[in-house]
Amino acid sequence: xxxxxxxxxxxxxxxxxxxxxxxxxxxxxxxxxxxxxxxxxxxxxxxxxxxxxxxxxxxxxxxxxxxxxxxxxxxxxxxxxxxxxxxxxxxxxxxxxxxxxxxxxxxxxxxxxxxxxxxxxxxxxxxxxxxxxxxxxxxxxxxxxxxxxxxxxx
Amino acid sequence: xxxxxxxxxxxxxxxxxxxxxxxxxxxxxxxxxxxxxxxxxxxxxxxxxxxxxxxxxxxxxxxxxxxxxxxxxxxxxxxxxxxxxxxxxxxxxxxxxxxxxxxxxxxxxxxxxxxxxxxxxxxxxxxxxxxxxxxxxxxxxxxxxxxxxxxxxxxxxxxxxxxxxxxxxxxxxxxxxxxxxxxxxxxxxxxxxxxxxxxxxxxxxxxxxxxxxxxxxxxxxxxxxxxxxxxxxxxxxxxxxxxxxxxxxxxxxxxxxxxxxxxxxxxxxxxxxxxxxxxxxxxxxxxxxxxxxxxxxxxxxxxxxxxxxxx
Numbered sequence: 001x002x003x004x005x006x007x008x009x010x011x012x013x014x015x016x017x018x019x020x021x022x023x024x025x026x027x028x029x030x031x032x033x034x035x036x037x038x039x040x041x042x043x044x045x046x047x048x049x050x051x052x053x054x055x056x057x058x059x060x061x062x063x064x065x066x067x068x069x070x071x072x073x074x075x076x077x078x079x080x081x082x083x084x085x086x087x088x089x090x091x092x093x094x095x096x097x098x099x100x101x102x103x104x105x106x107x108x109x110x111x112x113x114x115x116x117x118x119x120x121x122x123x124x125x126x127x128x129x130x131x132x133x134x135x136x137x138x139x140x141x142x143x144x145x146x147x148x149x150x151x152x153x154x
Numbered sequence: 155x156x157x158x159x160x161x162x163x164x165x166x167x168x169x170x171x172x173x174x175x176x177x178x179x180x181x182x183x184x185x186x187x188x189x190x191x192x193x194x195x196x197x198x199x200x201x202x203x204x205x206x207x208x209x210x211x212x213x214x215x216x217x218x219x220x221x222x223x224x225x226x227x228x229x230x231x232x233x234x235x236x237x238x239x240x241x242x243x244x245x246x247x248x249x250x251x252x253x254x255x256x257x258x259x260x261x262x263x264x265x266x267x268x269x270x271x272x273x274x275x276x277x278x279x280x281x282x283x284x285x286x287x288x289x290x291x292x293x294x295x296x297x298x299x300x301x302x303x304x305x306x307x308x309x310x311x312x313x314x315x316x317x318x319x320x321x322x323x324x325x326x327x328x329x330x331x332x333x334x335x336x337x338x339x340x341x342x343x344x345x346x347x348x349x350x351x352x353x354x355x356x357x358x359x360x361x362x363x364x365x366x367x368x369x370x371x372x373x374x375x376x377x378x379x380x381x382x383x384x385x386x387x388x389x390x391x392x393x394x395x396x397x398x399x400x401x402x403x404x405x406x407x408x409x410x411x412x413x414x415x416x417x418x419x420x421x422x423x424x425x426x427x428x429x430x431x432x433x434x435x436x437x438x439x440x441x442x443x444x445x446x447x448x449x450x451x452x453x454x455x456x457x458x459x460x461x462x463x464x465x
Contacts, residue, residue: 007178014174018166032173039177072375094161101162105436117159 001046001055008054010039011139016056017063023113024106025065031067038066057120061128064110071106100150108143113134220383223402223417225394249335256339263317265325265342265429276429279344283313289354296351298420298443302369302460304358305452313356316372318426321437323348325429332434342429352426352440365451369460373440374417374422384415397458401442405454414457416445 001009012018021031042062049058092098101109112126115136121127126136221227253268257277260266267276283289290301292315304310319325329341353372359365386392390408397403400416407413424440447457 003181003230008173010178014166014171017174019160019163021170021370028167028169032169034173035170036173036177036180039174040180043177043181058465089164091164092162093159097159097162098292107436112159117162 001052002050003043006043010059013056013059016060017118020060020063020113021067023101023109024064024071027085030070034066034070035063037070038063039075041066043057057124060114060118078120096151097147100147103150104132104143104146108139110145111142112147113130115140163273169382174419203427220385221392221404221406222383223394223404223415225392225404226237244375249337250397252335252337256337260341263343265344267340267342268460269338269340270336271338275442278429279317279319279342279349280314281311281317283315283354283356285310286313286356289313289315289356293354295349298373298424298440299351299353300443300445300461302356302371302445302447303462305367305456305460308358308360308365308367308452311359311366315351316353316355317344317349318373319344320348320425321425323427325427350426352424360451362451364432367447367449367452367457367460370446372444373420373426374442374444375438376419376441384413393454407454411450412452412454413446413456414454415447416461417442 007096017035018031021034023032025034030044038059045062049055089095101112104112110129111125111131114120115122120128122137122140123133125140126133129136130140214239249270251356253275256268257266257275260277262281263279265276265279269275283292286301286304293299293301316429323345325342326345327340328343329339331339333339353370355371356367356369358367358369360367383404384392384404386406387408390406390410392404392406395403395405397416400418403413403414403416404412419442420440426440428436428438444463449457449458
């Protein structure tokens with residue numbers, strides 16, 4: 001895959017990459033850094049992508065890794081700057097769902113984002129999160145119960 | 155539950171698009187870097203051969219950016235792509251200062267979360283150290299964390315011990331307060347007997363002004379040796395070292411000081427409940443210990459001496 005094709009296909013994933021990064025990193029600046037790193041790493045490793053039809057999932061996996069890595073760094077640097085970029089909440093169409101989803105533990109939130117939001121199959125979701133399929137399924141179920149309860153309250 | 159799941163997210167923000175654009179701009183440069191990486195790799199092989207004879211302090215000329223745990227050139231975008239920092243508003247500055255004050259005033263072994271309702275900053279459970287003797291006492295029986303020695307000519311200046319929570323425990327909320335500024339402050343503690351040391355940091359000072367050594371040692375989840383990057387300044391050299399007892403070791407020397415980083419896999423992984431701001435605590439497994447030492451003036455040999463005869 002050449003540079004132009006890489007860029008074209010990565011651009012086509014913008015919305016998905018944003019949502020995945022958003023689900024992991026609450027800070028706008030962190031997401032900005034993470035996606036930059038993820039794309040550069042992906043390009044650097046493009047030679048390792050055997051099946052180009054799997055590009056979107058492969059890139060999503062790299063973005064997840066990069067965001068988790070950024071999240072770990074943030075946890076280890078607790079005195080890091082407070083976010084100056086509070087998201088405009090009125091730009092979120094379903095605020096109740098947003099808050100309920102973001103209120104979930106990350107390990108429950110990510111299967112929901114990948115499966116329900118991004119449409120990956122259960123098997124693909126498990127693979128992307130490096131989880132046994134049974135675990136991914138269990139977490140999805142648990143997440144749905146919590147979301148349902150949360151949304152009912154509101 | 156019928157939902158349009160995508161409605162849970164805001165539209166892609168400008169910052170995210172900027173991050174993507176910067177990456178795309180860098181792709182052309184990456185081609186050049188890949189070529190450089192190949193040639194540096196060749197030099198590295200020669201350097202490693204040299205290191206086996208001299209043990210320490212060999213270098214890679216021209217590496218500028220970062221190296222991985224193998225001492226290999228890993229990228230220089232950190233220097234080529236400075237991220238523009240938007241000027242914070244006066245209100246943001248005030249909130250930032252207030253947040254720092256609250257975090258700094260937290261009690262011993264108290265974990266504090268300061269939130270503005272959307273995002274938050276927290277300071278972990280720590281204990282200020284009075285000296286190395288206290289550290290040795292607190293780490294007695296903790297085989298995972300080696301105690302660094304103070305090199306001759308240096309004295310202890312400050313230090314903190316970091317605490318994690320055992321998987322059987324849960325962070326206990328002890329106080330919650332909403333401030334007029336809009337910030338909310340939540341204070342937590344790890345139940346007695348459920349805390350354990352996960353790392354520590356030390357600052358040592360020498361007799362000359364500006365002569366200092368910092369030590370950061372802590373348990374870590376496993377990181378891919380290719381993926382972990384350490385910064386190398388424009389007038390510094392980096393090299394991988396072979397150090398008994400370490401899986402990987404990298405030294406960085408030159409203008410700006412010297413650094414020595416090592417990691418080793420733990421005999422037995424350590425499970426820990428990690429505090430997650432705004433969510434349930436998360437279970438993590440620490441599989442290795444990482445040791446990062448940095449000296450403003452002292453050599454890598456001096457740093458290496460601090461770990462000799464360690465646990």
